[in-house]
Amino acid sequence: xxxxxxxxxxxxxxxxxxxxxxxxxxxxxxxxxxxxxxxxxxxxxxxxxxxxxxxxxxxxxxxxxxxxxxxxxxxxxxxxxxxxxxxxxxxxxxxxxxxxxxxxxxxxxxxxxxxxxxxxxxxxxxxxxxxxxxxxxxxxxxxxxxxxxxxxxxxxxxxxxxxxxxxxxxxxxxxxxxxxxxxxxxxxxxxxxxxxxxxxxxxxxxxxxxxxxxxxxxxxxxxxxxxxxxxxxxxxxxxxxxxxxxxxxxxxxxxxxxxxxxxxxxxxxxxxxxxxxxxxxxxxxxxxxxxxxxxxxxxxxxxxxxxxxxxxxxxxxxxxxxxxxxxxxxxxxxxxxxxxxxxxxxxxxxxxxxxxxxxxxxxxxxxxxxxxxxxxxxxxxxxxxxxxxxxxxxxxxxxxxxxxxxxxxxxxxxxxxxxxxxxxxxxxxxxx
Amino acid sequence: xxxxxxxxxxxxxxxxxxxxxxxxxxxxxxxxxxxxxxxxxxxxxxxxxxxxxxxxxxxxxxxxxxxxxxxxxxxxxxxxxxxxxxxxxxxxxxxxxxxxxxxxxxxxxxxxxxxxxxxxxxxxxxxxxxxxxxxxxxxxxxxxxxxxxxxxxxxxxxxxxxxxxxxxxxxxxxxxx
Ligand SMILES: [Zn+2]
Numbered sequence: 006x007x008x009x010x011x012x013x014x015x016x017x018x019x020x021x022x023x024x025x026x027x028x029x030x031x032x033x034x035x036x037x038x039x040x041x042x043x044x045x046x047x048x049x050x051x052x053x054x055x056x057x058x059x060x061x062x063x064x065x066x067x068x069x070x071x072x073x074x075x076x077x078x079x080x081x082x083x084x085x086x087x088x089x090x091x092x093x094x095x096x097x098x099x100x101x102x103x104x105x106x107x108x109x110x111x112x113x114x115x116x117x118x119x120x121x122x123x124x125x126x127x128x129x130x131x132x133x134x135x136x137x138x139x140x141x142x143x144x145x146x147x148x149x150x151x152x153x154x155x156x157x158x159x160x161x162x163x164x165x166x167x168x169x170x171x172x173x174x175x176x177x178x179x180x181x182x183x184x185x186x187x188x189x190x191x192x193x194x195x196x197x198x199x200x201x202x203x204x205x206x207x208x209x210x211x212x213x214x215x216x217x218x219x220x221x222x223x224x225x226x227x228x229x230x231x232x233x234x235x236x237x238x239x240x241x242x243x244x245x246x247x248x249x250x251x252x253x254x255x256x257x258x259x260x261x262x263x264x265x266x267x268x269x270x271x272x273x274x275x276x277x278x279x280x281x282x283x284x285x286x287x288x289x290x291x292x293x294x295x296x297x298x299x300x301x302x303x304x305x306x307x308x309x310x311x312x313x314x315x316x317x318x319x320x321x322x323x324x325x326x327x328x329x330x331x332x333x334x335x336x337x338x339x340x341x342x343x344x345x346x347x348x349x350x351x352x353x354x355x356x357x358x359x360x361x362x363x364x365x366x367x368x369x370x371x372x373x374x375x376x377x378x379x380x381x382x383x384x385x386x387x388x389x390x391x392x393x394x395x396x397x398x399x400x401x402x403x404x405x406x407x408x409x410x411x412x413x414x415x416x417x418x419x420x421x422x423x424x425x426x427x428x429x430x431x432x433x434x435x436x437x
Numbered sequence: 438x439x440x441x442x443x444x445x446x447x448x449x450x451x452x453x454x455x456x457x458x459x460x461x462x463x464x465x466x467x468x469x470x471x472x473x474x475x476x477x478x479x480x481x482x483x484x485x486x487x488x489x490x491x492x493x494x495x496x497x498x499x500x501x502x503x504x505x506x507x508x509x510x511x512x513x514x515x516x517x518x519x520x521x522x523x524x525x526x527x528x529x530x531x532x533x534x535x536x537x538x539x540x541x542x543x544x545x546x547x548x549x550x551x552x553x554x555x556x557x558x559x560x561x562x563x564x565x566x567x568x569x570x571x572x573x574x575x576x577x578x579x580x581x582x583x584x585x586x587x588x589x590x591x592x593x594x595x596x597x598x599x600x601x602x603x604x605x606x607x608x609x610x611x612x613x614x
Contacts, residue, residue, distance in 0.1 A: 150516040343460040
């Protein structure tokens with residue numbers, strides 16, 4: 006093994022990987038050329054990992070050990086002592102430091118030649134230009150909201166002039182002994198929003214049970230969280246990471262539990278209930294992360310068919326609740342998906358038209374024939390047919406010129422009671 | 438990877454820098470267009486550009502809360518319809534299912550919320566609370582016991598509270614039109 010500047014230049018370490026990369030196998034396509042080109046693509050592919058928690062630690066380690074060399078990672082959290090049991094890239098001395106940074110340095114130290122670029126912050130801080138630089142994105146998140154955001158971003162980025170603007174999204178998720186891995190090819194296959202019904206809303210206890218007949222320690226904590234805080238600390242914004250706030254809730258919950266003869270309220274249970282922490286099983290994370298990284302590897306190298314090829318299975322669910330069960334299937338795209346079901350169509354308009362004139366023109370368009378359209382942009386309500394208060398508030402816009410209401414290239418969403426789906430148009434000013 | 442890009446076939450143009458209407462906004466827009474407010478309800482939008490935050494006014498024309506005027510704030514987040522709207526009564530009223538802070542006990546606002554439900558289902562539910570206050574889901578325990586013990590006495594207390602008088606030592610806000 007030869008070393009240059011501490012970087013292993015020999016491929017000795019990748020001997021086993023190279024057996025897959027440098028010769029055809031039973032599932033490779035006939036026109037697939039093994040060797041040099043495949044290896045160099047894998048090494049230069051830029052992959053973004055979202056989340057450096059339970060799944061993220063596994064994903065970063067797996068990608069580095071699968072031959073990816075240019076990895077980026079985003080996470081907004083800092084390391085908590087309770088993470089250390091399964092988020093194995095972190096040590097006691099790292100508590101309080103940003104997860105993305107610590108995870109990146111750890112993997113870089115252990116796998117020579119891998120570059121990991123951390124960003125400690127929110128995915129929403131970054132724009133289209135940032136996401137455009139990657140070849141694919143792997144999510145190890147516990148938030149539905151963050152997944153919906155990145156999904157909408159990636160669907161919106163697809164540009165028909167540029168195939169590389171289509172970034173495969175590999176999503177892993179776990180909940181206790183259950184989990185799923187899926188591959189989304191934005192605009193081509195069913196997206197996260199199409200699959201939203203796969204996630205049950207958070208189980209909640211009726212408010213009146215919390216208020217009158219708590220039966221479990223969790224009920225007392227939820228009561229402190231939802232009712233007592235509002236009553237006694239109105240105006241104070243509850244910060245789940247502020248120990249003083251959690252202590253306050255814990256003591257309130259404890260007093261209430263005593264009153265109803267309930268045992269089991271502890272500080273860490275309070276933290277868990279308030280932050281909606283689902284018990285994480287380290288092995289479930291390992292299984293799901295492994296599946297995600299194998300798909301990433303296959304997509305990047307074409308050594309084997311991958312999950313998510315259009316018109317084939319794109320979703321693998323795993324359940325370890327009752328022995329082991331996995332099921333892989335094709336989740337179908339939804340025609341009326343608000344994100345990928347109706348991509349914005351370009352529409353040339355005369356910016357000197359009034360909004361009323363524009364609405365009249367929509368009624369004449371063959372594909373739309375919108376008779377009672379309601380329209381908005383991301384930031385403003387252009388015209389609402391109902392309810393009456395909004396109609397009245399937006400009516401003055403009908404007389405305004407389009408250039409005063411929208412900017413060139415801006416997207417509008419149009420709904421009409423006659424249609425189940427909404428229409429989106431990107432307005433292009435005809436004569437500037 | 439190159440293989441995957443060769444498969445990319447586009448159904449439509451997209452790709453732009455400008456902000457897009459969010460899935461939550463789109464859904465609320467749809468729900469608002471399907472709202473049937475009738476003569477007893479109306480909405481108010483403090484900022485008409487922000488359709489995710491508004492006030493609903495209910496003026497029951499029958500039942501024991503008849504001729505009252507009740508305001509509810511609706512706060513919808515970007516995770517709608519996965520998350521239910523947050524609804525609060527803005528007046529301090531005497532009602533078994535609404536506490537003194539304005540929290541509302543309505544199953545579809547919490548444990549029975551499903552993304553297929555819409556805003557209309559929520560306002561119908563709120564309206565129903567004034568027609569049929571429910572003693573078995575108490576948030577205001579005294580009011581619930583009152584209703585269970587003696588419906589007529591409860592009704593008298595409701596009217597007193599609506600006029601701005603105290604009931605059982607607790608003062609209430611005047612909500613009569
Ligand atoms: Zn979709």
